[in-house]
Amino acid sequence: MKNKIALKLTLYFSMSLLLFSLIIGSVFMTLFKNQTIHLHKVEMEKRAVSIAGTLSTLISNSNAATDTRGNAAGKGGMSGAGGMGGMMHGMGMGMGGMMQGMGGYSSYLQFLDKIAMADVWIVDESLQLMTIGHMTNRQINYADLPADADQVVKEVFQGRTTFSEGFSSLLNTPTLTVGAPIKAGDNVVGALLLHSPIQGTKEALRQGAGILAMSIGTALLLSLLLSILLAYTFTKPLNRMKNSTLQLAKGDYLAKTGVQQKDDIGELASAIDILSERLELASHESERLEQQRRDFIANISHELRTPVTVIRGSLEALCDEVIADPDQIKDYHRQMLNESIFLQRLVNDLLDLTRLQNPDFKMEMEEINLGDLLRDVIRSAQNIARSKDIVLKTELDQDAPLCSILGDYVRLRQMFLIILDNAIKFSPLKEEVWITFANNTVTIRDKGIGIALEDLPHIFDRFYKSKAVENKTGTGLGLAIAKQIADRHTIRVSVESQPNLGTQFSFHFKCISPKG
Template identity: 45%
Template structure:
């Protein structure tokens, strides 16, 4: 996948660069051509203006009026002055152009390399179409450009016409500079050739850099891909090890978070599986004993193994006791299952917490008579309104009181206090071993002694679930053979503080 993506990115980068290069090349070619033509025209104009100004100066120094650019002894035999001849000869070599000079009477004084010395003389009929208009505009004082002389010279030619102005401002002649534009075309072609070579080299370099960048760009994506494949295989401990402050880095972080969540979920699933197995094992163990006793008793009675009335009565008592234990165990399991189910709703309403405590104490005192245990309740108020389920909160307090009575010494006292939203229940009995404290709220966890032989091991688990469903914080403090205190913090559900 990485190779495909690298080649795709490189291809897309190359296409974009190629399009940009072509666009830039076209724009540059147009601008370069226009600039070259403008520069060529300016040079021609500067040369033509220089010729015009020099010839104007010549006419000021000459004493003849009709043809100020030359001397003539008579009207039929005239010739250039020595200064003019030297200058005109010099013009053709330095301008690389054909210099035509035309006077006010449209006489060709010179035409490039041919002087007016009886040799070849051009006439206006030989000139190309619109040439006279060009010359006429120059006589009107304009600097004119034209390409109409191209066919005349049988090569593309650019012509610039500049007027020759006398000292009093009169146009007395015209300078026409005819320059072949093949030099300019060669310069433009050379510039374009250089541009094309530069673009090609830049494209090659860009392709190499694009490939390198694309390879580096897709490297973290390979890591992310490999991690997702490992996650699909069930390995939730892998990490991408990608640290980037961009979108790919965000994806890598999201994958790492997913890996952590899946790892946590896997551990939680393993924990739940273990809890389920432990629950099945515990419930099987808890059910096996009473079922075995009941079956043995029933078989003994059925097979007439026991016939004496006293023994029969004892067997019936065992059957009743084990049946009551089974009923309590089933009820506790149902209660715990309901409380752990998020869909099971409690009947919450505004109730007086202290009334619940008083009701629980009255019920618990009936259990205290056999061991001569007294219960003291102190509170700094008579009413504390909370939002809760009356019956479930009463059940929670009774579970704690039942355990407190069960493990208290004969003639001892159970102290209950309520201050600052905290209800504390303290018994002065055996206490809880420090190593047992973390597990007392686990299902089926109970002390294996004679005092707890009738317990199901689900009471404290039920109390903890009731507290959790009411957002009540529960803490336990105990010292072995001295005391045990259960504290319930009701501050989160008190209606009026």
């Protein structure tokens, strides 16, 4: 398997199943062994109690017959002592009489072993074996009995049924012994010891263990196959995501994982797909910025080339004394002055725009009265408007002088002057320009040539310039600077314009201390 994760998952799953199987198998075998032995004990106890009960009945019947014979002999003239001895003899020989009634000791013992289906001993209270089964071929005496024989017989003569495994060494095979009391009336007259080899139990345990091992082996094999299938199913989407990320690393931002799952893997795949979309957008944005950079260099080169060429041509003409007329010389000087002024404006605008686009550039933020700022801007714009006989009209509500904002006074003044300068530049002679303030919004509106609908999205781009005659001296950076100042002050700017009807710029402020 080339898939390392799938291999690890398969190994981990298989090891977990193996460990689980060993634990379950050990617990099962322990419980199975205990249950098998318990059932064997219950079955032996039933047989021993049944046989002991039968023997107790036979002894009681034999004693009754002996008493009858004893009474008859007494009536025949025996002395009182002889009659009493007969009764004792009848009680003592109850077991023997019963066995003789059954056809003799040997035949009864053989018959009893067949009934019990096990080796049966009968022991009296002094541990004297009255009968012995066929599991041992030698004569057993008191010294041969195991150490716990006394305790077993003692408990039996106390009327309890008990178990022992101590006779195994004597019988030369692992044996389970159950002792049951043999009673004559209410008295215990003997102990029945039923010996049963536990070899059959161990064989049953071995068979059970074999069946369990086969079952566990089959289950492990099936589980291994299932684990391989599950590991492959689990790692298949991971492989897709890996291939997608490799494609993304190569620059193919259109690569998708194709994984549709409602789980953590599905969420990860969705995140990778979102990342690919973002990278695709970033790639286009990077291309756009690169194009803007090239356009900027081309534009700035073009804007610099014209005044530099004019200044150089004028200087060469003057140095070569091509021009000798004093009036022409003055015209050349005036032209060079105008071109140098344009260059100065261009350089200043570029510096301002660069500073404003730099996040580290700090502005002097302070609380400003918007009414005072607007009146200052209008006074400065009056001189520009006077050259075209344009009237600046103001409509300020009574809250305007009291509206305060947080900003850089110089930069905000520069922003408004840029817009007013454009409004005056593109307005006809003797027209009106309105400056209003209402609902925290400053509006500058003119009736100039307006802006074409397709040009509106680009008016804040650097070096954007309309082809109008009025804009021949513009640098194309004024509106870009105004937009940067507005953005640094979180001022929302909106523009409405219609060709030949005019343009309106709206600046939406957040006053920090409005009236009321």
